Every structure is written in structure tokens, then in C-alpha cells.
Amino acid sequence: MSSLTQPLPTYDWEPTTDFLAAKYRLAREAIVRYDVNTSPLPPDLRDVLTGAFVPVLSEYPPSDYAALVEAAAAAYGVGADEVLPTAGADEALDLSARAFLREGSVAVAAVPTYAMYRIVTEQRGATFRGVPRQSAEASFALDIPAMAAAARTADLVWLCEPNNPTGLAEQGERIKMLLDHFAADAAADGRAGPAVVVDEAYAEFIGSSVLALRDRYPRLVVIRTLSKAYALAGARVGFAVATAQTLAPVLSFRAPASVSTVSAALATAALRRPEVAEANIARIAEQRTRMIIELSGFGWRPYPSLVNFILFRFSSAGTAADAAEALLRVGLVPRTFAVDHPLADCLRLTVRSATENDRLFEAARGIPA
Ligand SMILES: Cc1ncc(COP(=O)(O)O)c(C=O)c1O
Structure with missing residues (x-):
């Protein structure tokens, strides 16, 4: 086969928010992306798109x-x-x-x-x-x-x-x-x-x-x-x-x-406006500490993190997959790893806002680690 006819490797895009809302029969607004390492709040840049x-x-x-x-x-x-x-x-x-x-x-x-x-x-x-x-x-x-x-x-x-x-x-x-x-x-x-x-x-x-x-x-x-x-x-x-x-x-x-x-x-x-990113980083650091403390309390084992996501280890790949499914059922979308991945027994969670994290803690309460 020539290199033009061979399929090229592609990125498996994360399922969209609309897709997940339909699959789990939830309102679109109920879905929180804990999987893509974005920040919970955009900066207010309305002035850039209006006026001068x-x-x-x-x-x-x-x-x-x-x-x-x-x-x-x-x-x-x-x-x-x-x-x-x-x-x-x-x-x-x-x-x-x-x-x-x-x-x-x-x-x-x-x-x-x-x-x-x-x-x-x-x-x-x-x-x-x-x-x-x-x-x-x-x-x-x-x-x-x-x-x-x-x-x-x-x-x-x-x-x-x-x-x-x-x-x-x-x-x-x-x-x-x-x-x-x-x-x-x-x-x-x-x-x-x-x-x-x-x-x-x-x-x-x-x-x-x-x-x-x-x-x-x-x-x-x-x-x-x-x-x-x-x-x-x-x-x-x-x-x-x-x-x-x-x-x-x-x-x-x-x-x-x-x-x-x-x-x-x-x-x-x-x-x-570097102060906007700085304020975001400070908010994220605060919520990161909170996520580590609260989720550790439910037996989830966090690895140390310096960034806006945290890797949590579970007792087995199966337990991690079950935890992911339980989170998805309530609209919280974790990043999972394939069974042959070295981190198959982990979930990666983006650091989100205080109110979104309150929902996460409530859901985590009943999920075996
Ligand atoms: C390490 C790393 N590089 C690059 C990207 C993609 O960034 P961008 O949104 O700027 O394309 C990501 C997004 O998750 C990432 O984690």
C-alpha cells in the first residue's frame, strides 16, 4: 500500500458536551468537563470585541x-x-x-x-x-x-x-x-x-x-x-x-x-493583562488543594500536582473505570486511560470552580476507590 492510501494516525477527540448530555439523559448545563484541562471561567474581554x-x-x-x-x-x-x-x-x-x-x-x-x-x-x-x-x-x-x-x-x-x-x-x-x-x-x-x-x-x-x-x-x-x-x-x-x-x-x-x-x-x-491569568492561577491553586483534601477523604489517592489537573489512582483499572462511569452518570466527565495504558488505574481530573467541585465531592462520596 502506498503511504497515501494508508490510514494516518488520528487523535480520538473527546466526546462533545452535547453527545454526553444526550447519552446520559442530562441537561447540557449539567455537564462539567473535568477531562480537558481548561479553566472554569473565561476572562472578561468584552471590551475587545466592542468599541474602539x-x-x-x-x-x-x-x-x-x-x-x-x-x-x-x-x-x-x-x-x-x-x-x-x-x-x-x-x-x-x-x-x-x-x-x-x-x-x-x-x-x-x-x-x-x-x-x-x-x-x-x-x-x-x-x-x-x-x-x-x-x-x-x-x-x-x-x-x-x-x-x-x-x-x-x-x-x-x-x-x-x-x-x-x-x-x-x-x-x-x-x-x-x-x-x-x-x-x-x-x-x-x-x-x-x-x-x-x-x-x-x-x-x-x-x-x-x-x-x-x-x-x-x-x-x-x-x-x-x-x-x-x-x-x-x-x-x-x-x-x-x-x-x-x-x-x-x-x-x-x-x-x-x-x-x-x-x-x-x-x-x-x-x-x-497578566493580572487576569494570575488571578485565575490563584483560584485554581486554591481549588486544587481543596480537591486533593476532599477527595483523599474518600480514599482517592492523588499524585502531587503543580498544574490545573490532578491524577488520582484507584485500587485497580476496573475500579477506575467504574468510578468514571459513576461520575459520567451525573454529568461529571473525567479523563480516563485505556486498559493498556500505564495509568489505566487512574483518572485525571481538571481543577474546576468551587461550585462545580461541590458537585464532584457529593458524587465522590459514594464511589469506591
Ligand atoms: C501538553 C499539552 N499541549 C498542548 C495542548 C493543546 O493546547 P491548545 O489548546 O493550545 O492547542 C494540550 C491540551 O490539553 C496539552 O495538554
Whole structure:
């Protein structure tokens, strides 16, 4: 079969809210998404869509997205020539795969991690190599020697920092250490070293970034998004951030105007008002503590989390599946893992609002852990 007729790997989209409401015979408003790591409340950006700033919808957005790029560059502390706006982090991941992978290439990632890395890798006809993370007791940390060994023949390394779905970030200098391994191995073999994409979709929750390391390892691409801490998942705005030279091949694959004028205006305003995301992060931290305390009281076993989701372990994969079904019956939608996934005995729950969480605690009361 030619590669054109072979089915390409695709992302299994989460069932829609309308679908779940119909399936469980609930009102649409009764469904709460604990599965997609969004924020419960959008920022109030009504002024952006009315009055003086109203975007001109009959025209295309400016191809350089100058205002959005300037706002992002200021927020992330980088140069304007180092920022590429994309339709969410997912487009930035796809463009990175297009830029750095060919048929027969190898990409490496520390697993378990975000599912898209495998998908966009395999869509390019490249091979995905998952390197297991350390145990839960070791905070799911990267296995640095194994990552360095796997990366020796790789064109691309995917890293998720903090990692989805485990909810933790690497300690201190460990990413720097890993990049130094890649650079030393590449120099010894006379190669350029793999491109390294660090997906920082949740970076605002930990307040740190690997962006400064692009001086040390120029083939570094950092991915950011407004979907998580900025609570703008519906706007679909993300960024690839890298030195201008590393960004050039990524940019070459982007459609001229993949971010809409409306989304660009919303994102520009949100980036210029950091206090809105900060207040959201503070609210989420408060509810995260509450979810951990309350659900632990029902025997659910949380792993530590720095972000806006928490991984809970159950006594078996079957118990986790039963708990998921019991939550779904009352409209609360957890993230589940397939039976062959290393986290099959876990559910991942997004941190939601106080009132939504009250419903969760009420439901959890009767669910065996
Ligand atoms: C690690 C990670 N990267 C990227 C994304 C996608 O983000 P966006 O909405 O910006 O496409 C997600 C969404 O869940 C994610 O968890």
C-alpha cells in the first residue's frame, strides 16, 4: 500500500458536551468537563470585541500578527522575531513535526505524556520512540541517560514541561543537563543534534520556563498557549518560540492566516493583562488543594500536582473505570486511560470552580476507590 492510501494516525477527540448530555439523559448545563484541562471561567474581554478595538472582519489578519507578536514577546521575555503565533499549541506541535521530521525519521518522547506527539510524528511517516519515565514514587521524572541514548539517532525530541498527564515538572537544572547531553553527543558524532520541542502548555502554573536555554541549545523550540492559564481555549491561540533561525522552517509550514482576527485581538488583550491569568492561577491553586483534601477523604489517592489537573489512582483499572462511569452518570466527565495504558488505574481530573467541585465531592462520596 502506498503511504497515501494508508490510514494516518488520528487523535480520538473527546466526546462533545452535547453527545454526553444526550447519552446520559442530562441537561447540557449539567455537564462539567473535568477531562480537558481548561479553566472554569473565561476572562472578561468584552471590551475587545466592542468599541474602539473591534477587529475588521472583512479583511485578513496582518500576516505578521505584529500586535499579537509584540504582546507575546513582552509576556515571554523574548524578541519579536522569536515568536510565531499558531492556532493553539496543537498547531505549533504539528508545524514542528512538519519542520523537523521526514519519512524514516525518529522522534523521542518521555512517556506517559501528551498523545499528540506520537500522532503528529507518525503522520509524518516517522517512528515514535517512547522512553518510560521513572516511577510515580520518583515523581515520573525523566530517565536522563535513557533519553540521551534514545536521542542519539533522533531528529526530534518532544518534552512536556510540566507533563500532562502526570502533573509535575522536572527539578531545577535537569532539562539543561539533558540538553547538554544532546549537544555533547551530537558534537562527538559531528551532527547538529536533535531539534528539541518543549511543550510548556502549563508553564504559567509553575512560573518557570526553559526559554532562556535557547541560547545554550539553539535547536530548542518552546510551545506556549492561551488555552490553559489564560482560560482562552476556545480562541485557539498558541505560539512556537525559538531563535529566528530555528523558527524559520516551522514558520514555512504555517498557513498565512491560521489565527483569526478575533482570536488574535482577544489573545493580544489577554497577554497585556497578566493580572487576569494570575488571578485565575490563584483560584485554581486554591481549588486544587481543596480537591486533593476532599477527595483523599474518600480514599482517592492523588499524585502531587503543580498544574490545573490532578491524577488520582484507584485500587485497580476496573475500579477506575467504574468510578468514571459513576461520575459520567451525573454529568461529571473525567479523563480516563485505556486498559493498556500505564495509568489505566487512574483518572485525571481538571481543577474546576468551587461550585462545580461541590458537585464532584457529593458524587465522590459514594464511589469506591
Ligand atoms: C501538553 C499539552 N499541549 C498542548 C495542548 C493543546 O493546547 P491548545 O489548546 O493550545 O492547542 C494540550 C491540551 O490539553 C496539552 O495538554
